[in-house]
Amino acid sequence: MILAKSLSKKVVLLSDGTVVGRVYNLTVDLRTGLLVDLIVKPQTEIPEIVKDDGLYVIPFDSVKSISDYVVVDRKRLRR
């Protein structure tokens, strides 16, 4: 369990060590409370990540772990 605000500005890495950027926000389904996407402020160009309004939109399903860094499974990036 973590507080949403503690995620803010955490560095996001791909599972192969590539830096993606920093956590900007999270989207949720307010009805079910389920997390939908991680919104990341880009630091590196990664072609397979969907961009919206200049921000990366990473499906929460591909997030592997969150502690000091947020680690995203590169293989699961494609929707």
Place this chain on the structure above:
Amino acid sequence: MDMISEISSLFGLNVYTDKGIYVGKVEDVVIDLEKRQIRGLALKEYNKSIIDSNASGVILPYRIVKSVGDIIIVKDVFWVKKSEESNKESEEIKGFEELEQVIEVE
């Protein structure tokens, strides 16, 4: 309430029960990473006349949320502190005491 929204849009919203009673103000949102789901709403400012706690903040279970708009409406229920045993889990959220619902008020 069928909508995808940024989690930060919840910060600062006032929480009322469906009977119009003020519950508190959202300070932060507690996330259950394993379930990939919101676990609860962390309130720093809360109505001490309906919530029996001395903690600097309390966590309301998200399942009692009925709707989210300009304010948040939750089911009108009584809350109690989680027992010491079951509260261990939330120790990492400093300053907030997790509540659980006991009886629904009809």
